[in-house]
Every structure is written in C-alpha cells, then in structure tokens.
Amino acid sequence: MASLYERVVLPKILTWACSQNPILRQRQKVVPAAEGRVLELGVGMGYNLRHYDPEKVTSITGIDPSPELRAIASRAERDPRLEVRVEDATAEALPFDDASFDSVVCTYTLCSVCTPMAALSEARRVLKPGGRFLFCEHGLSPDPGVAKWQRRIDPVWSKLLGGCHINRPVRGALEAAGFRTEQVETMYLPKMPRIAAWNEWGAARP
Numbered sequence: 001m002a003s004l005y006e007r008v009v010l011p012k013i014l015t016w017a018c019s020q021n022p023i024l025r026q027r028q029k030v031v032p033a034a035e036g037r038v039l040e041l042g043v044g045m046g047y048n049l050r051h052y053d054p055e056k057v058t059s060i061t062g063i064d065p066s067p068e069l070r071a072i073a074s075r076a077e078r079d080p081r082l083e084v085r086v087e088d089a090t091a092e093a094l095p096f097d098d099a100s101f102d103s104v105v106c107t108y109t110l111c112s113v114c115t116p117m118a119a120l121s122e123a124r125r126v127l128k129p130g131g132r133f134l135f136c137e138h139g140l141s142p143d144p145g146v147a148k149w150q151r152r153i154d155p156v157w158s159k160l161l162g163g164c165h166i167n168r169p170v171r172g173a174l175e176a177a178g179f180r181t182e183q184v185e186t187m188y189l190p191k192m193p194r195i196a197a198w199n200e201w202g203a204a205r206p
C-alpha cells in the first residue's frame with residue numbers, strides 16, 4: 001500500500017515539476033515525431049498527450065504503475081481524434097506482444113523506473129523492426145563538477161521524488177541496451193538547478 005505522501009503529496013509535486021515551461025517545451029521537440037501504434041512509458045499526468053499528431057498516430061497506450069497519476073492522465077488534454085488507453089503496468093514488465101508498436105515514447109521516466117536496463121530491454125522487445133524509441137530524459141551531467149553534486153544529492157532527491165534519480169546516464173544506457181541512437185541533442189534546461197537540468201533527447205532504433 002502506497003504511503004499518504006506517495007498518494008497525495010507526490011502527485012502534486014510531480015504535476016508542478018513536469019509542467020514547468022522548459023519541460024513543456026522539451027515535450028514538443030519529441031512527441032510529435034511519434035507515429036502509428038504508440039506506447040508511452042510512465043505516462044504520468046498525461047502532459048505529452050496534447051502533443052501527439054492525430055494525422056500520424058493510430059492509437060496511444062500509456063502505462064504507469066501509479067493509480068493517482070493514471071487518473072490524472074485519463075483526464076488530460078488531447079485531440080479528441082486520438083484513441084488513448086491508460087493501463088496499469090511497469091516499463092520493466094510490459095504486458096504486450098513482441099514487435100507490436102511503431103513508436104515507444106519515454107519522457108522523464110527512465111529516471112524513475114526501478115531497473116532502466118530491464119525497461120529498455122522491454123521497449124526493444126515491443127518495438128516493431130524499424131520502430132523508434134523517442135526519448136527526453138534528465139540525467140547524469142557530462143560536467144564533473146555537476147555530476148559530483150548529482151551523486152551526493154541523489155539519495156535524498158530520490159526519496160523525496162518518488163524514486164526519481166538525477167545521476168543516471170541517458171544515451172549511454174540506451175546504447176548499452178542495444179539501441180542505435182540518432183539525432184541526440186543535449187542542453188541544460190534554463191531556470192532550473194543544474195543538478196536536475198541536464199537533458200538528452202532524440203530518437204533511437206533497436
């Protein structure tokens with residue numbers, strides 16, 4: 001049973017954090033590229049749903065283990081032409097057939113899953129050959145001075161923010177999981193503490 005903090009306070013913190021303007025702008029750089037049958041890992045509050053292109057997407061399945069966040073996602077703004085399902089699942093154990101999605105979308109979720117390698121392996125399994133993994137994640141900074149503070153603060157940060165880690169590699173993890181990354185861009189998002197601001201986004205193929 002989730003604690004009162006996880007059920008009541010954490011959804012409010014995540015709703016605030018994930019709707020900051022620099023983060024909303026990042027979503028627009030990634031999500032409109034999704035096409036065909038789409039799986040979104042850790043759909044959260046559903047902030048990406050408004051950015052899918054109904055001309056390119058045939059259906060969206062969003063999974064998330066949090067019932068509180070799934071309820072918010074179910075009410076989130078989206079184009080009425082989009083067919084959206086929100087399901088209870090974890091990225092590490094996807095209840096879907098092999099090669100069943102054209103796009104897997106993952107924004108600010110690899111920071112929070114228990115086992116990123118298992119989640120990426122599952123994403124590869126469910127992607128069709130030629131499908132794309134579209135991602136935007138915050139993670140381990142390439143600057144040693146920032147990375148040092150990320151490692152120091154991460155134990156407290158992850159406890160307060162529902163298991164979100166600030167010191168996980170992004171592109172390196174994708175490549176270690178067997179993805180071929182393409183079009184990867186990086187930057188520190190503005191108006192945020194640098195330990196949480198390093199972002200990597202782009203596309204990868206299994």
Ligand SMILES: C[S@@+](CC[C@H](N)C(=O)[O-])C[C@H]1O[C@@H](n2cnc3c(N)ncnc32)[C@H](O)[C@@H]1O
Pocket residue numbers: 014018041042043044045046047048063064065066069089090091092106107108109112113114164
């Ligand atoms: C920082 S929030 C981001 C939400 C959303 N992806 C977004 O971009 O706004 C992290 C999300 O990961 C979800 N999550 C945590 N563990 C997960 C897991 N094992 N599998 C899938 N999602 C998970 C959380 O419930 C939460 O919705």
